[in-house]
Amino acid sequence: MQIEFYRRKYGRGCRPHLSLCIEGQHYHVDTSPADYGMNLITHAHTDHYGQRNMDNSRAVASRESAAILEACTGKVFSGVTFEVGSRIRLSDTKIKTYPTYHMHGSAAFYFQDSDILITGDVKDYSKLPKCKILVTEATYGHPSHIFEEEVEKLLKVASSNKAVFGAYPIGKAQRVAEILSKDGFGFSAEEKIARICSAVGLKPSDGPLIASPRNLPLYGGGYILTAHKFYRWPRITLSDHLDYRGILEMIDHCEPEEVLFYHGKPSKRLLEHLKNEGIVCRTLNDLPVMK
Ligand SMILES: [Zn+2]
Ligand SMILES: [Zn+2]
Numbered sequence: 625m626q627i628e629f630y631r632r633k634y635g636r637g638c639r640p641h642l643s644l645c646i647e648g649q650h651y652h653v654d655t656s657p658a659d660y661g662m663n664l665i666t667h668a669h670t671d672h673y674g675q676r677n678m679d680n681s682r683a684v685a686s687r688e689s690a691a692i693l694e695a696c697t698g699k700v701f702s703g704v705t706f707e708v709g710s711r712i713r714l715s716d717t718k719i720k721t722y723p724t725y726h727m728h729g730s731a732a733f734y735f736q737d738s739d740i741l742i743t744g745d746v747k748d749y750s751k752l753p754k755c756k757i758l759v760t761e762a763t764y765g766h767p768s769h770i771f772e773e774e775v776e777k778l779l780k781v782a783s784s785n786k787a788v789f790g791a792y793p794i795g796k797a798q799r800v801a802e803i804l805s806k807d808g809f810g811f812s813a814e815e816k817i818a819r820i821c822s823a824v825g826l827k828p829s830d831g832p833l834i835a836s837p838r839n840l841p842l843y844g845g846g847y848i849l850t851a852h853k854f855y856r857w858p859r860i861t862l863s864d865h866l867d868y869r870g871i872l873e874m875i876d877h878c879e880p881e882e883v884l885f886y887h888g889k890p891s892k893r894l895l896e897h898l899k900n901e902g903i904v905c906r907t908l909n910d911l912p913v914m915k
Contacts, residue, residue, distance in 0.1 A: 627738055629759075629884060629906075630914045632658060638913055640673060642759070642886050646738055649715045653742055653759070653886065657683065662714055663703070666744020667730035668692040668794060672887075677703060684714065686721070688729025688824055695823035696794060696816075706731075722751050726864050727795030728824040741878060745887065747864050749874035758880035763865045763888035764851070770868055771851045774861045775803060781847055781860065782809045782832045788846030790837035790857060793817045795864055797834050800849060801826045804834075814839065868894070875903070882906070 627646050632639040632655070641655040650661025654672040657663055657680040665674045665685035674693045677683035683703030685693065690701040706712045708723050708731045722732040725748035732743040734753055741755035745763065781787050782804055791797040797817040804811040810831030813821060817836070818828045833843065840846045840857055848855045851863035866874060875883060875898065882904040895905045 625738055627740070627757075628912075630912050631908060633913055633915050638908075640671070642884075642908060642911060643914075644740070646717060646735065646740075649717055651714075654744065664733050664742065665689055665693075665703075666724075666732065666742065667727055668696065669727070669745070670794070672744065677701075684712070686729045686731045689731070690729075691823040692727075692729055692794065692820055695820045720753070722753065724748065724752070728798050741880075743874075745864065746866055746870075746874060749866065749870070749877050752874070752878055754877075754879045756880060757882045757884065758875065758878050759884045759886055760871075760874070761865070761887040762871055762885045762890035762894060764863075764867045765871060765885070765889050765894045766891040767868050767893050769851075771861050771863060773863070777860050778803065778847075778849070778862060779807055779809075782807070787832035788840065788843045789832060789834050789860075790840045790846050790848040790855075791817075791834055791862075792850075793836050794820060796849060796862070797821065798824055798826060799864065800834055800862070801828070804831060872897070 629642055629644045631642055639655045641653050643652045652663045654666055656673055656676045663677050663683040668674050668689045675697055678697055678699040678701055681702050686708045687705045690705045693701055708721055711720050718736045720734045724730045724732050724743055724746040726745040734741045739756035742759040745761050791800050793816050798821055801811045801821045810829045811834055812831055813828045813834040817834050837848055847860050848857040849860050849862040851861050884906045898905050
């Protein structure tokens with residue numbers, strides 16, 4: 625089977641992320657539309673280029689991703705949608721989709737005949753299949769990035785009066801809204817966050833306020849929900865990504881012969897660790913650039 629990974633030229637550089645050609649069919653992963661091939665949108669985060677694909681009839685995204693993109697942009701998603709977990713057929717290619725629990729609607733694409741799995745960003749790898757070539761992320765690709773989630777701390781703070789949580793509006797905010805709803809706290813939210821929550825069936829009411837991190841000063845401060853350490857607010861560790869250990873465990877779980885990191889920052893330590901296990905590693909820098 626003829627398979628080639630490549631990047632598309634853009635000005636002096638490249639389009640973000642990568643494309644692949646399988647038996648003459650082109651697929652662009654999380655990148656801006658081309659006038660040929662299809663765009664596979666793994667999730668609705670801005671740096672994964674769904675918003676650039678709203679008018680692209682050859683874009684493919686989960687129903688929830690499309691709903692979030694529509695809530696964010698006010699546009700109608702004109703591409704193809706699917707239910708996460710379902711099988712889809714693009715041209716003659718059979719693809720099975722899997723949840724990655726990175727955010728509502730996030731999906732991995734598994735190309736059955738060529739045994740290639742493209743994950744997008746991942747929080748929980750447990751539903752992912754084994755594959756020969758794993759195309760994935762390494763946002764926390766350095767051994768210094770090890771963290772434990774602090775859901776208990778979140779719930780403890782939520783039970784105090786007038787709790788305010790700073791969460792990235794797309795993805796993180798819905799995760800927090802879901803945790804608070806399930807635990808009976810309910811939640812209230814800034815307008816944009818409320819709109820995106822509603823798009824995935826989470827209805828704001830009373831309860832702790834979820835706000836954009838940059839707006840925390842408007843409410844006299846609050847807790848920031850992140851694994852990053854560069855904020856000045858008190859922090860509750862809640863990440864939408866695997867930490868360094870998680871990345872290694874995911875690779876163990878999928879048993880690939882080759883890993884291609886297309887997003888995030890795989891460290892030398894990570895790449896060396898994998899090479900020592902006999903796994904071929906590539907990054908975007910190793911791919912050929914085409915027009
Ligand atoms: Zn993401
Ligand atoms: Zn990302």
